[in-house]
Each structure stands twice: as C-alpha cells, then as structure tokens.
C-alpha cells in the first residue's frame with residue numbers, strides 16, 4: 001500500500017532523475033519549471049510550506065520502503081481551493097495503480113481541511129494518461145485554456161479539472177438489488193462483464209429465474225446508480241461444504257481501481273461470517289490477469305483448474 005512521507009532534501013536527486021528532458025519537466029511542473037531540475041527550485045517549493053498555515057505541502061509516495069512518486073498540494077486558504085500539482089510516478093512504476101492511490105490519499109488529505117471546498121488541477125490537454133487518472137479519481141473537466149503554454153516552440157492547451165467537497169464525499173452504499181427496476185439500472189454495468197446479455201428484458205428474466213434457485217445480486221450505489229455489482233449464491237457440495245459462490249463481480253470501467261470491487265468483496269466476506277460459511281469461491285478466466293492480481297491482493301488463492309466440455313462442439317479430443 002502507498003503511504004505519504006514529507007518531501008525533504010534527501011529526495012531531491014531521486015525526483016530529478018525521473019526527468020530526462022525539458023518537455024517531461026514542463027509536463028510535470030508547468031512552464032515555470034526549467035530542465036534540468038535544480039535542488040534550489042525544489043527547495044523553494046518546500047519553503048512555501050513554511051508559512052502558517054502552509055501555502056504548499058509536498059510529499060513522496062512510498063511503498064515497501066521504496067519511493068515511487070512525488071506530489072504537491074498548493075493551498076489557497078482564503079478561497080478554499082487546493083491545487084494538486086507536480087504529480088509524478090517513477091517512470092518504471094507507471095501504469096500499476098500507484099498514481100491513483102497517491103492522488104486519492106492527497107485529495108482525502110485536502111478535504112480533511114475544513115476550509116477546503118474545492119480540489120483542482122491543471123493538466124496539458126495531450127496528457128491523456130494523466131487526464132484518465134484524474135477522471136477515475138472523480139475530477140471533472142471544467143474547460144480548456146487554449147494555447148496557454150509555450151514549450152520548445154510549440155503551444156499547448158491546458159485543461160482545468162476539479163472536484164468539489166460534496167462530490168468527493170458523495171456516499172457509496174452497498175444495497176441489495178431487489179426489484180426489476182433496479183435490475184434494469186444494473187443492466188449496462190452487468191453487460192460490461194456479460195456482453196452476451198441481449199437487453200434489459202433478457203437480463204431481468206434471467207435474474208428472476210436464477211433468483212428462484214438462490215441467486216442474489218448486490219450493488220455499490222453512488223447517487224442511485226450502480227458502480228459495482230456482485231451476483232452470488234449460497235450453496236453446498238461435497239468439495240467445499242456450505243460456501244458462498246460468486247457468479248459475477250464487476251466494477252464500472254470508469255471507476256476501476258477506486259476500491260469499489262474491494263468494498264463488494266468485503267461485503268461478501270462479511271456475509272460468509274454472518275452465515276457461518278468458511279469459504280468464498282469464484283471462477284475467473286485464465287486470461288484475466290488483472291483480475292488475478294486483484295484476487296491475490298484480496299487474499300483469495302487459486303486452488304483448482306476448472307475444465308468444461310461444450311456438448312455442441314465437434315472439437316476432437318487432443319491426443320494424449
């Protein structure tokens with residue numbers, strides 16, 4: 001798990017080593033940053049934190065004792081605005097969810113200050129990885145300052161994104177899906193996992209049939225919209241005894257990596273406890289490597305291979 005430690009002079013060399021040219025430096029720090037990064041400039045950023053209250057807070061993100069990222073939060077106490085800035089993950093560590101975790105921690109920290117009502121940031125319009133990361137976190141694109149930066153003879157557009165306190169704290173609640181109306185709301189999300197579902201009517205009919213044989217559906221709801229779903233049943237067989245079997249588990253592609261799947265799995269583990277079941281079991285495709293990573297993280301272990309035979313296939317058995 002990522003945690004934050006205060007940024008200090010001992011981290012300067014490492015952060016400087018993450019940038020190899022001026023474009024990367026400006027992408028990170030805006031037009032006021034020059035390449036190569038200088039200790040003096042980083043010290044000036046740190047010094048902004050010496051006011052009372054601080055105008056800027058700077059952290060390193062660490063995992064297992066290793067520094068994996070850097071982030072800053074500029075604070076405008078008078079207007080109640082906090083600006084996420086100078087966000088970077090070590091180049092070899094990108095694309096592993098570390099940036100999302102680091103940003104979540106800092107945004108949570110910002111809204112921990114009573115005076116802060118809005119968290120915002122600027123990002124260059126071509127930086128689609130960063131924009132996607134911020135959208136997943138819940139920041140909304142407000143607009144674009146066209147041709148607002150000059151870098152190496154090119155002009156770049158700058159996007160402005162923000163999240164407000166009430167949006168950040170909009171509660172996520174786990175609730176059972178019990179009516180055909182709620183099942184219909186869940187259809188687009190379930191279809192992300194089960195693309196063969198034809199339409200809402202098909203899904204509702206299957207839900208009704210499966211429900212009659214013990215299937216339940218729960219969802220994580222945000223603003224009356226489902227953002228993650230789990231379909232499951234309590235069953236018993238000679239292999240596992242009574243256990244909870246998870247048929248379906250899916251998080252909306254837009255909020256993956258934000259802990260929604262973890263919340264639902266936690267709810268299912270709690271249900272095992274309430275019903276005195278000692279095992280939660282699920283199947284996942286061998287090709288679903290991201291899913292495997294998630295399940296390992298959640299403490300689930302692979303214990304079997306599932307074989308199946310398609311009665312209608314003319315597939316000849318492989319030679320021994």
Ligand SMILES: CC(C)(COP(=O)(O)OP(=O)(O)OC[C@H]1O[C@@H](n2cnc3c(N)ncnc32)[C@H](O)[C@@H]1OP(=O)(O)O)[C@@H](O)C(=O)NCCC(=O)NCCS
Pocket residue numbers: 027028086087088089090093094095096097098099100101122123124127129130132133136253256257
């Ligand atoms: C922007 C940055 C901080 C994101 O951190 P990260 O750890 O790489 O991001 P995450 O692994 O949390 O990924 C978040 C999302 O970004 C997208 N993403 C990440 N790496 C990607 C890649 N190489 N290609 C396409 N999309 C990618 C994915 O959509 C991912 O969401 P997913 O979980 O649904 O797949 C990091 O890439 C970085 O340091 N970039 C260089 C500096 C920079 O641009 N800073 C921002 C200045 S405003």
